[in-house]
Amino acid sequence: MNLSNAEEQLMNIIWQKEKVFMKDILEAYDEPKPANTTIATLLKRLQEKQAIAFKVFGNSREYYPLIAKSDYFGSKLNLLIKNFFNDSPSQFASFFTTETNLSEKQLESLKSIIDEQIKSKKS
Amino acid sequence: MNLSNAEEQLMNIIWQKEKVFMKDILEAYDEPKPANTTIATLLKRLQEKQAIAFKVFGNSREYYPLIAKSDYFGSKLNLLIKNFFNDSPSQFASFFTTETNLSEKQLESLKSIIDEQIKSKKS
DNA sequence: GAGGTTATTCTACAAATATAGAAGCATTAT
DNA sequence: ATAATGCTTCTATATTTGTAGAATAACCTC
Numbered sequence: 001m002n003l004s005n006a007e008e009q010l011m012n013i014i015w016q017k018e019k020v021f022m023k024d025i026l027e028a029y030d031e032p033k034p035a036n037t038t039i040a041t042l043l044k045r046l047q048e049k050q051a052i053a054f055k056v057f058g059n060s061r062e063y064y065p066l067i068a069k070s071d072y073f074g075s076k077l078n079l080l081i082k083n084f085f086n087d088s089p090s091q092f093a094s095f096f097t098t099e100t101n102l103s104e105k106q107l108e109s110l111k112s113i114i115d116e117q118i119k120s121k122k123s
Numbered sequence: 124m125n126l127s128n129a130e131e132q133l134m135n136i137i138w139q140k141e142k143v144f145m146k147d148i149l150e151a152y153d154e155p156k157p158a159n160t161t162i163a164t165l166l167k168r169l170q171e172k173q174a175i176a177f178k179v180f181g182n183s184r185e186y187y188p189l190i191a192k193s194d195y196f197g198s199k200l201n202l203l204i205k206n207f208f209n210d211s212p213s214q215f216a217s218f219f220t221t222e223t224n225l226s227e228k229q230l231e232s233l234k235s236i237i238d239e240q241i242k243s244k245k246s
Numbered sequence: 247g248a249g250g251t252t253a254t255t256c257t258a259c260a261a262a263t264a265t266a267g268a269a270g271c272a273t274t275a276t
Numbered sequence: 277a278t279a280a281t282g283c284t285t286c287t288a289t290a291t292t293t294g295t296a297g298a299a300t301a302a303c304c305t306c
Contacts, residue, residue: 004263005263007263073207117225253300259296
C-alpha cells in the first residue's frame with residue numbers, strides 16, 4: 001500500500017476521527033484549505049486503493065479507514081529500517097534515542113516499556 | 124529536502140560508500156541494473172537539490188554527499204513522529220518496540236543503549 | 247589516429263501526483 | 277417551487293518522477 005503525501009495527510013485525518021463526513025474533513029484542514037473537489041479526488045483515489053470505504057447516510061457518505069494506522073505505519077517503519085539501517089532495528093533504535101532528543105523522563109518510560117516487552121517475551 | 128524514492132535509493136549508495144564514481148554506483152545496484160543514463164539523470168537532480176557534489180578526477184567525477192544521512196533521516200523521522208504520533212516521541216517509541224517485533228536479545232541491547240543515554244543525561 | 251569504452255548532458259515520454267473548475271444531483275431553506 | 281447548499285464525479289492541467297535513447301566528449305588501446 002503506497003500512499004502519496006496528500007493521501008497520507010488525508011488518511012491521518014480519517015484515522016484521527018475514525019469516521020468522517022466531507023464537512024468534517026474540510027474543517028480539519030488548516031488554512032489555506034484545499035478546494036473540496038481536491039479532497040473529493042483524494043477520497044476517490046483512496047477508495048481505489050482500498051484504503052477507505054464509506055457508509056451512505058442520507059445524502060452523504062461517512063468515510064472510514066479500511067487499513068489500520070498501525071499496520072500502515074508499521075510497514076512504513078520497517079521499510080525505513082530496512083533502507084536506512086541495514087535491517088537492524090537495534091541500530092535504528094540507537095539512532096532514534098540519540099536523534100530525537102528524548103528527555104530523561106521519556107527515556108525512563110521507554111525503558112519500562114521495553115521491560116514490559118521483555119517480560120512478555122519470556123512468558 | 125525532499126527526495127524521491129529513486130533518489131533516496133541512490134543517496135543510500137552514496138552514503139554507504141562515501142565517495143563514488145559512476146562505475147561504483149552501477150556496481151552497487153542489483154539486477155536488473157538501471158541504464159547508466161538513468162543514474163546520470165538522478166545524479167543531476169541530486170545536484171540540483173544540493174544533496175551531492177563532486178570533484179573532478181581525470182575525466183570523471185567523484186560524487187560525495189552534501190547532506191549527512193543522519194540529518195536527512197533524522198528530519199524524516201521527526202516528521203513521521205509529528206504526523207503520526209502527535210509529536211510525541213515516547214508514544215512513537217512504544218509503538219516502535221511493539222511493532223517491529225524485536226527479539227529478546229535486541230530488546231536487551233536496546234535497553235542498555237537507553238541506559239547509556241540516561242547516564243549521559245545525568246552527567 | 248581509428249575505434250572502442252565510459253561518463254555526461256539533452257531530450258523525451260509515460261505514469262503518478264497535486265490541484266481544482268464545471269456539471270450534475272440531492273436536500274434544505276425560503 | 278425555487279434557490280441555495282453540499283457532495284460527488286468527470287475532466288483537465290501543471291509538476292514530479294522513473295526511465296532511458298541519442299548525441300557528445302574524453303579517454304584508452306593497438
